[in-house]
Amino acid sequence: MAVAKRDIVAGPPELKGRSVPDLEVMMLNLGEKKYRAQQVYDAIYVERRSTFDEFTVLPQALREKLAAETRLESVRVDTVQHSDDGTKKFLFTLHDDRKVESVLIPSELIEDDGHPRRRTLCVSTQVGCNLGCQFCATATLKLARNLTAGEIVDQFLQAQLYSTKPITNVVFMGMGEPMNNYDNVMAAVDILNDQRTKMVAPRRTTLSTAGVVPGIIRMADEKRIIKLAVSLHATTQGVREQLMPIAKKWPLTELMEAIEYYYQKTRKSVTYEYILFEGLNDGEDDVKRLARLARRLPTKVNVIPFHDIDFTHPQGFAADLRPTSPQKFQWFLDRLREEGVQVFIRSSSGQDIDAACGQLALSA
Ligand code: SF4
Known part of the structure; x- marks a missing residue:
């Protein structure tokens, strides 16, 4: 290591x-x-x-x-919020009194003993984030600093104390862009995936990026065996730039080349995250373009409902974002399947406690 x-x-x-x-x-x-x-x-x-x-x-x-x-404690549990659906949101205090959040999400599949089959911990990698994705509550917090590897691993250790069954999956999808804290994230991954620690398997560890191309290339060159998820959210450069300013730095064409390079080097499939916004990225043309992109290599697409971030008082473009209707959402899924794309719905777990995708903003 x-x-x-x-x-x-x-x-x-x-x-x-x-x-x-x-x-x-x-x-x-x-x-x-x-x-x-x-x-x-x-x-x-x-x-x-x-x-x-x-x-x-x-x-x-x-x-x-x-x-x-030395210091044994890297993060301290400040509060734990419990959602009606079993999701738990943790607010952690760091050594310098800054705060981050993690979310423990039970899967909807239940085992014979009544426990959920999967327990996924969504961990944070930075205090705040400076990438400014328009749909994301964390983006309203300025980046204060990167988390240390200890602060990342300790989110897992502390959250585990609140679950009678082992946490089975870890996703780096909480606050922050993991690729912008690459060294500390990978140091944490090495510990989490170490067979000796029996924390979580590499195939159950997912790093999600907004599209930081050098990070994807580095993961490829290092032949990292954790899963890669890419927040796509749009299939044209214009709409992607509106939603995610990072697309100006690393345009869609460059991002797709990096993803293909990653696949050539690792032979691992890639997950695309796609939040549906009414009238912006949920039409027939979007289906066709997304299917074309998805078919370029082995992929799956997670379609995600847009979660309200009104509690952050969004302005301008962000204030006009609306979720696609349930009927249109279902139509979009069906059309993608017709186009031969492997599609999943990312659930809205923890929405009642602002713990769903894109809602982490220290609202507790
Ligand atoms: S979606 Fe991720 S990368 Fe984008 S602003 Fe939010 S935390 Fe940062």
């Missing part, structure tokens, strides 16, 4: 988010033996200890040294 570059966050150094080699350097700097690193790593991720007193494999003196000179 690579040693991640870190953003400076005030306070003692974090223990979470570090690979074993990184912890080995830390142990040596503390005047300890290298092998202690693996013990610390296991105590955090395998045994999931939450206080230094519980690191019983370590001598008392080392536990005290770690407590004095």
Whole structure:
């Protein structure tokens, strides 16, 4: 595992988010033996200890040294909101008093024991976001900073404490653009996907990008085996630019070339996210163009209802965005299927607590 570059966050150094080699350097700097690193790593991720007193494999003196000179807690649960559909939204406080949110979403498929088959945690990667997608509540918060790898992994560890069954899937779709915090996100992925930690499998880990082309190319070159999702939302350069200013920097043609390059390198299918807006991207021409794009390589398309962000008081273009009617939504799905596209509906879980897609804005 690579040693991640870190953003400076005030306070003692974090223990979470570090690979074993990184912890080995830390142990040596503390005047300890290298092998202690693996013990610390296991105590955090395998045994999931939450206080230094519980690191019983370590001598008392080392536990005290770690407590004095390092930090075990990377995020603290501030509030947990419960939706009627079983979704939980977590508000976390960070070490510098900034806040981020995660959402734990149960799947609609229920197992024999009455528990949902999948439990998906949508994690944040930045405090705020500067990409300005018009439909997104997070965009109203300016980017304050990147999250550290520890703050990303700890969202998982803390949320897990609120679920009797293991979290099965992780999606990097919360606050922030994961590609703009690539090193810390991938350091967190390495820990989450490490078989030793038994946290989550790579095939159940998805990184969603608004279309940061260099990040897609880097994932391809590194042959990353997590899943890639791309927020497409429009099939013409003009509409995409209106919805997502990032499209001016990386136009649709360049984005599609990067996605094809990713597929050539990894042979992994790609998911397109497509929010339906009334009169903007929900017509017959959109169906045809989307189907043409989707058929260029193995893909699936997640069609997503637009969720109200009125609580952020949107203005201008954003204020005029409206959800497609349920009838038109169904028509769009049917037409895409007729065109041979693999289509899924991304559900509106947690909408009553502003936890649905695009609604994370620290409204709690
Ligand atoms: S959709 Fe994602 S990338 Fe776009 S503004 Fe929101 S958080 Fe940022």
